[in-house]
Amino acid sequence: MKAMGQCLHFGKSVQDNGYGMFREMLDYKLAWKGKKMVKVDRFFPSSKKCCKCGRVKKELKLSERVYHCVCGNKMDRDCNAAINIREEARRMLTA
Template sequence: LLYEKSDCENQAEEFDYENAKILGIDYAMHGMAVFSEDIQKENEGYFRKSEERLAREQRKLSHCVKGSNNYYRQKKRVALCHEKIRSQRKDFLHKLSHEIAEAYDVVAVEDIDMKAMSQCMHFGKSVMDNGYGKFRELLEYKLTWRGKKLVRVDRFFPSSKKCCKCGNIKKELKLSDRVYLCTCGNRIDRDLNAAINIREEARRMLLAG
């Protein structure tokens, strides 16, 4: 048993984090998450058909006389649409987390408490509904199962304000600034910049031990 343990330790020490495949993930209120690499996302349009159907059925419901038979029948249809979207979303999160856990050695996320965040920001519904918390949970489970790692980057790490090219840290960045502009010439999507910073911060942490 001792032998096995030291073998394991050697392996861990030798792991080449300098060149490890690390995926950085930045939480996004809309669209759930932004990745530091081009991840093939089939979710574009994945739920669109179901959501269009839901909107249609909800419109019909609004025209039904409350309490009528039609009303109850229509209400049931709306509920079924919700159910379908829920299960499609769950399915999608499982697939995506599986693919990532297969393809990457390490996944880096911000150490944010989703529950506290939704409460303090009063965004409750959208934060909880976009599935990010569940996604992170699935990722951690699937990575650990493969002997890989989910790394949490400190929540005070300035992932949004830092320039991913030159490391300069902006004093101010408004939520409405969707593009990160730096004096070094870097011009990049705000969330992509953050995701890359999260990835590199995780690499730094792993190399530091």
């Protein structure tokens, strides 16, 4: 969607519509299978929170691609965030 918005000069509207349409289709497919989508708050600190000990860093630059925690956890920043998002969604389902 990003490339289409840049190359074809459609701008940001294409990007917004693309994600909205994807989410609608995903909601439809999940409902068809008897499942539901869990939406984690967009301000949830998934990148800043350690998936092992739960500590939250005050500051984390986008250029830092490897997450380091004082507990010894060292892993790819995106993998750490994905684990945190999964666990938050599970927590939301059981709450």
